[in-house]
Amino acid sequence: MSRDLKFVQALNEATDLCMAKDSSVQIMGLGVPDPKGVFGSTLGLQEKYGAERVSDLPTSENGMTGVAIGLALAGMRPIVTHIRLDFAVLTLEQLVNQAAKWHYMFGGRMRVPMVVRMIVGRGWGQGPQHSQSLQAWFAHVPGLKVVMPTTPHDAKGLLIASIEDDNPVIFIEHRWLYNISGPVPEGVYRVPIGSARVMREGTDITIVAISYMALEALRAADVLASHGISAEVIDLRSLRPWDERTVIDSVRKTRRLVVTDTGWKIGGFSAEIVARVAEDGVAMAVPPRRVCLPDSPTPTSPALSAHYYPRAVDIEETVAAMFGVDLPEVHAPVTIPLDIPDMSFSGPF
């Protein structure tokens, strides 16, 4: 049975189901049991599972990540939350030197089954330190897994798969996805880590999209279709491991590739995808392109951030140029301000 749930409800339900079936699952982070419950994703859990398993934490990100690693090594399955990914930058020592290494460097004798949820902010003046999309850093490190679901279905299925995984999983959520709705099956199901999903089939160009950019890519695909260009949209879902097969097979078919990411272009995960496809020797009709963040920190003023984030129109124009097609200048009128995902969002974060 499927019903429509919001992305945030899917996260909450996945956590609830895992805690109900496995007493070693616990969730911890600043504000986890507070009245807002990490934007709603942890609401109601402490009432059901108690203050030990659903725990607030001191504002000690690196130390508490170490605590979570210790919990995981000693038989628990902790989920750690960060209301902004930027705070998790404080935890790189424990994540990179410790969580990612203990299984390897102790010859397979230690396991770190933990999930670290990080939320990427956008808009409403989040600015330089509340908006960073640093998935490429984590995806660079052997020993970590990295996932970035887009749909409510995948948010639930990937969170369950991540909680059940015996490795440290970096689970990155884009804040602008929290209120989107979609069909979500009841009960426990898993979306395999490392599997991409073809969101829309097409024959002329492959658009590989990460996280929120998958929604922009779908919008772009609609517009491109009206100009006779059939775009295949792939939601990557997992960055480490990533589904090389699905992407390469698609580009082999379409012979054109655009990658769009919520992160920066230089040294970003988009570079890894383009490089891998190139290494595979896939013949392409035109050079691949990337639609990512420009090379600056995130500005705060809406007047500046409106020009910072790539949108569907940027993907459309990039694709059109690859086909030598001129798109009409006028697009659908902008009906909502550019710094919020939809009219239900009224800030502040």
Add this chain to the structure above:
Amino acid sequence: MHTDTLATVDTGTVRGLHRDLIRIRLIDERIAALYPEQEMRCPVHLSIGQEAVSVGVCANLRRTDRVLSGHRSHGHYLAKGGSLKAMFAELYGRATGCTSGKGGSMHLLDLEAGFFGAVPIVGSTIPIAVGAAWASRMRGEDRVVVAFFGEAATEEGVFHEAINFAQLKRLPVLFVCENNLYSVYSPMSVRQPEGTEVYQVAAGHGVESAQGDGNDVVEVYTMARAAIERARQGRGPSFLEFKTYRWREHCGPFYDNDIGYRTPAEFEHWRRSCPIERFEAQLRDSGVMLPEELASLRREIEQEIDEAVAFAKSSPFPDAADMASFTYAE
């Protein structure tokens, strides 16, 4: 605390403390002797001079209790009962090593003995120890966790983050600081304000804290006994600072007094305070152990070391095909 304190410890324990002290000393001295052969191809941070802290603390622990440590971990690993053969094999990079050749001297592990891991990033196992203690409580296991670290670790943020949390949750953890005065070659005077006593910094977090003579194994033993008992009774964490001294170079088998970061007088002061010589003097004075027994004890340990080295040197290297194995848990 001297002979009078000795009287409060039973004879079997006294003999055990003595044996462990000598054993750790002889093992690290053997590493120092063999290291120039260049067959142990990993950095080694020897425990020589600091053995009494490892021995005095671990003598109070059960096998099911857990110990974590840092870069200078040989003493902690051995005092907790870590396998000597697996340790030597690890130093020699062999497949039979305690981490199958993946870790080396800086990443010792022996789960059966309760040695729960060591890493060289200063202070990084402190929060992990706290997490392990929390897990044990949540799972209803009766375990105490000990985190060993040097005084430089108390300059790390994670130390303060972890000890605050341990006190907040009243976790069964013992924080043991071996204050050997130097972080590599940097003395306390360039790292902490004049007059700072490390144990008082810990006390600022509300944790039961005390300072002791780290070269007096009986003092370490009795102080740790009280702290571990406290943790076992669910009365929360403690912090013990023990002043001690590393004899050899920060990393490697040699002495480094010639490079000028510490004075000959300082070194000589601490060498005269050798934890083994001091303890043996106490033993002789109290008639617990006779000189001929000491000689046979040393012979017995040397033989154990011979066997472990032979085991290591005759063990196979890991297969090249295993280079990337264990990157992920299956």
